[in-house]
Amino acid sequence: MSATRRQILARTGALGASIAFAGNLSEIFAGTATAQSMGASGYGPLVPDPDGLLDLPEGFRYRVLSREGDPLPSGEGRVPSNCDGMAAFPGPPGRRGGTHLVRNHENRTHSRSAVPHVPGLTYDPGGEGGCTALELDRDNRVRSERVAIAGTSTNCAGGHTPWNTWLTCEETELRAGDENYTKDHGFIFEVDPYDPQRTGAVPLTAMGRFQHEAIAVDPGTGTVYETEDAFEKPFGLFYRFLPVKPMGGRGSLRAGGRLQALRVPGVPDLSTVQQPGIVFDHVTWVDVPDPLARRTPIRFQDFGPLGITHAQKLEGCYWGGSCVYFVSSFAHRDDGSAADHYGQVWKYDPRRHRLTQVVAFGPDTDLQLPGESPDNICLAPSGGLMVCEDGEGAQHVFGLTRHGEVYAMARGRQNIGTPDKPEWGEFAGVTFSPDFRTMYVNCYTPGTTFAVTGPWNH
Known part of the structure; x- marks a missing residue:
């Protein structure tokens, strides 16, 4: 659980700051x-x-x-703990009304209630995280509740796809041999909300192994944008994944693709940019040398003499209009960031290759705005x-x-x-x-x- 902007300001003596924020907040709804x-x-x-x-x-x-702790109607065990990211999907064809939910469980080890291991849906016998799926009728009565994927770790956020599946993200870099794990972790997995056995427990390895937070899919091109919430310096990167089979539907991301990281020329750390409305017209994308991070975490890898652009606490990621938006919830010099801030919202326009800072929160922040910033x-x-x-x-x-x-x-x-x-x-x-x-x-x-x-x- 992270500190809120209100707590940070109280510690720094800025709690009495004037009520203001910089930038066009309405832009995040575009x-x-x-x-x-x-x-x-x-x-x-x-x-x-x-x-x-x-x-x-x-x-x-x-x-x-x-x-949590109640019996799953499927008979597979008990409802897991640490309920986190979630998405809602329309009921399947043939059923009148209703909604399907896919829910993450951010369990690592020694959780209060682990995700039960189910044949065909378990990635690592040592993992306690995963997802559950609920089917609801149009009156929100539970028709079914079952395991959707198991044996993963620290399933935090993710995102839905245009073809109505859920991409669940592991926010960890633990490897086989760490704790109780028998396999490497830090991957994205696709989950079919209607029939999880159709997607199974297959890591989308080409999409990178790192501390994933959230994703957003460009519905026009199929490009997947990914945020990394790394907990120590050097902090996370903002990625895009170019699938071999863009918009190919369920299972198509297994075919692979290219993983790239965002480089803003002359800006090694986004925390140093606190000018809402500032536009970077010449951002580039650099191929990740080793997406599987076999020896070195991606954010430590060599991206050439120009380096790469980092940011602390990269969390929310969503598609709006023709652009992708992503959030840095805060940055602290005491943690190793290049500058302090209390929240940034960024917009990337893929058609113009343009990055814009939409909103920046700082000491003169409206303390009534929720959390660190929308994530x-x-x-x-x-x-x-x-x-x-x-x-x-x-x-x-x-x-x-x-x-x-x-x-x-x-x-x-x-x-x-x-x-x-x-x-x-x-x-x-x-x-x-x-x-x-x-x-x-x-x-x-x-x-x-x-x-x-x-x-x-x-």
């Missing part, structure tokens, strides 16, 4: 929706939940779909975003309008601390059903998946 944004009041104040699980605005209600996000029915806050204290799902107005959408009430020192598990994996009538979101600890319905602004 091309994602045509709906009108809501006002600052959102859906109204949160109403305390008498059952002590989830506070929501008046008129909204929730259904608990799944809780675990999804498009909301109002045309804005829903953002999961990750930090200490009360945990919220915030709504963020196109005009930068923030409202609380949900607050977790499951106390994982003590009555004297309460703690609440962070939210993760927020996503909407294809018809935008239901918001699905996970509580990381205790692992709980909610379906939230109500008077959404369509």
